[in-house]
Amino acid sequence: MTMPLFLLLLQGLWVTVQLTVLAAALATVFAFVAGLARTSTRRPVRILAGLYVEVFRATSALVLMFWLFFALPMLGWQLAPLWAGTLALALSYGAYGAEVVRAAVAAVPAGQTEAAVALNLTRWQRTRLVVLPQAVVEMLPSFSNLLIELLKGTSLASIVVIAELTFDANLVRLATGDSALVYATILVLYFAVAFLLTRVMRLLERRAKAAVGRGPAAPTAPDPAAPPAPTGGPLAGVAGALRRLAPAGARTGTAAGARTGTAAGARTGTATGARTATGARARAGEGSAA
Amino acid sequence: MSWDWDYTRAFLPDLLAGLWTAVQATALGSVLAFALGLVWALLLRSGSRWVTYPVHGAVEFVRNTPLLVQLFFLFYVLPSTGIAFSPLATGIIGLGLHYSTYTAEVYRAGIDAVPRGQWEAATALSLPRTRVWTSVVLPQAIRRVVPPLGNYILSMFKDTPMLSAITVLEMLKRAQEVGAESFRYLEPITVVGVLFVLVAYPTSLALRALERRVAGPVATAR
Numbered sequence: 001m002t003m004p005l006f007l008l009l010l011q012g013l014w015v016t017v018q019l020t021v022l023a024a025a026l027a028t029v030f031a032f033v034a035g036l037a038r039t040s041t042r043r044p045v046r047i048l049a050g051l052y053v054e055v056f057r058a059t060s061a062l063v064l065m066f067w068l069f070f071a072l073p074m075l076g077w078q079l080a081p082l083w084a085g086t087l088a089l090a091l092s093y094g095a096y097g098a099e100v101v102r103a104a105v106a107a108v109p110a111g112q113t114e115a116a117v118a119l120n121l122t123r124w125q126r127t128r129l130v131v132l133p134q135a136v137v138e139m140l141p142s143f144s145n146l147l148i149e150l151l152k153g154t155s156l157a158s159i160v161v162i163a164e165l166t167f168d169a170n171l172v173r174l175a176t177g178d179s180a181l182v183y184a185t186i187l188v189l190y191f192a193v194a195f196l197l198t199r200v201m202r203l204l205e206r207r208a209k210a211a212v213g214r215g216p217a218a219p220t221a222p223d224p225a226a227p228p229a230p231t232g233g234p235l236a237g238v239a240g241a242l243r244r245l246a247p248a249g250a251r252t253g254t255a256a257g258a259r260t261g262t263a264a265g266a267r268t269g270t271a272t273g274a275r276t277a278t279g280a281r282a283r284a285g286e287g288s289a290a
Numbered sequence: 291m292s293w294d295w296d297y298t299r300a301f302l303p304d305l306l307a308g309l310w311t312a313v314q315a316t317a318l319g320s321v322l323a324f325a326l327g328l329v330w331a332l333l334l335r336s337g338s339r340w341v342t343y344p345v346h347g348a349v350e351f352v353r354n355t356p357l358l359v360q361l362f363f364l365f366y367v368l369p370s371t372g373i374a375f376s377p378l379a380t381g382i383i384g385l386g387l388h389y390s391t392y393t394a395e396v397y398r399a400g401i402d403a404v405p406r407g408q409w410e411a412a413t414a415l416s417l418p419r420t421r422v423w424t425s426v427v428l429p430q431a432i433r434r435v436v437p438p439l440g441n442y443i444l445s446m447f448k449d450t451p452m453l454s455a456i457t458v459l460e461m462l463k464r465a466q467e468v469g470a471e472s473f474r475y476l477e478p479i480t481v482v483g484v485l486f487v488l489v490a491y492p493t494s495l496a497l498r499a500l501e502r503r504v505a506g507p508v509a510t511a512r
Contacts, residue, residue, distance in 0.1 A: 054487075054491055055487055057490075057494075058448075058486055058487040058490035058491045058494070059448070059483045059486040059487060059490070060448040060449065060450075060451045060462075060486060061448075062451040062452060062454075062462065063451050063462060063479065063482050063483050063486060064483070066451075066462065066465075066466075066475075066479050066482075067479045067480065067483060070469065070475035070476075070479055071475050071476040071479045071480055074474070074475060074476040075476065148354060151356075152354075152355065152356040152357065153356075154356075155356035155358040155359055156358060156452070158358070159358075159454075159455055166356065166358060166359055166362070169359070169362075170362070173366065179362075179363070179366035179367050179370070180363070180366075180367045180370070183359055183362055183363040183366070183367065184363070186359060187351070187355045187359055187360070187363065190354070190355045190356055190359065191351055191354050191355050194354035194355070195354070198354075
């Protein structure tokens with residue numbers, strides 16, 4: 001393999017990365033929309049989302065790509081190859097992701113939703129501020145698996161003539177005739193990207209866990225003498241939501257507000273109350289655990 | 291453009307023949323994957339670093355790289371080593387090898403889920419190592435791994451269209467050929483998708499039912 005041919009492979013790798021990033025972004029959107037739609041109170045919405053998930057999970061990503069590439073133009077829509085590939089991957093892996101989203105939302109303790117209802121948050125506030133931040137932590141490990149699947153799935157795009165890594169490898173193979181070396185090289189390249197993605201996702205997981213107070217903020221062993229993290233405890237999600245809901249002025253002037261007894265102060269009073277209660281509970285929880 | 295039913299009726303038998311090829315590839319591929327996966331899982335528990343490190347590395351490598359590229363690798367490299375396989379056999383080997391790295395993980399989890407007391411009891415009875423595995427551990431582990439293994443059969447089936455890339459005449463390849471003859475791709479490729487839903491969706495429902503049935507007693511046994 002000469003240098004220009006290796007550069008051709010790197011060019012293909014770049015397209016593979018682009019495909020992965022674009023498709024992953026779009027798949028995340030599909031996953032959240034369909035996953036949340038499946039928890040909707042409206043039956044038609046649930047059924048529609050369920051239909052999407054089941055159909056696209058049952059068919060193969062490659063068949064879908066072929067359909068978008070060869071069959072859709074006959075119905076009058078022609079997509080640019082890169083977009084057909086992106087859309088096929090996103091629809092397919094979005095359907096898998098929707099199940100992840102649904103399962104994670106279902107795994108958030110019912111008490112969180114009940115507390116949010118009791119605090120009179122609207123349904124949308126409940127989802128956005130209480131349920132999702134906690135559910136996302138649950139989703140991340142599954143999402144990082146799906147991301148690797150998606151990366152591997154981009155190789156399918158070579159069959160519909162998108163010049164990504166596998167496609168360029170076929171070109172190089174034809175040029176050199178050295179199949180073993182060429183395919184071994186790109187297998188290593190795919191593995192390198194997958195390895196990198198796994199590392200990045202693991203970092204994200206750790207950050208997300210720390211953000212909702214589950215798990216250490218730093219990768220050091222937890223110090224039993226250290227005071228508990230203020231965000232920890234079973235009501236962390238709700239307390240966090242309240243903090244985020246409180247107006248900026250109220251948030252900064254907690255003590256002052258409470259002292260003067262303004263409306264804003266009263267509101268932050270609730271938030272602080274929840275926060276301290278949380279802290280106490282977290283401490284109690286740790287005591288019993290230790 | 292409207293749907294051409296006469297055309298659909300004409301090529302349907304051809305696609306069904308392709309479906310049969312895909313089912314065969316899935317069946318033989320899963321047998322290979324189940325057998326090899328167990329070998330990897332047992333090797334990974336051997337306790338010797340000289341065995342576990344290379345096996346672990348190889349399994350991770352195969353898991354994290356595309357099946358399609360592995361198929362190409364086998365398809366173009368195997369003949370040059372003097373081993374000649376038909377495209378279908380190459381595809382089955384590729385599917386089996388790729389999925390064995392997933393099933394290895396399933397077996398590992400299944401073996402880990404066998405309660406410690408079972409091992410201790412087997413030790414107390416001073417059963418030989420092979421008997422411990424064949425009579426105590428594996429019978430319990432296999433029961434737990436049936437539903438996840440079933441899921442991998444299903445995803446292997448959904449990966450069979452990749453075999454079209456190495457000239458196996460499964461559904462997608464046949465749809466391509468039908469389409470190339472008549473310049474109408476809409477019907478054959480749509481029918482391939484429909485056939486996939488018709489086979490895969492009921493299978494996944496059956497698997498879910500099986501999972502529920504297996505999960506019940508295991509959960510209470512803890």
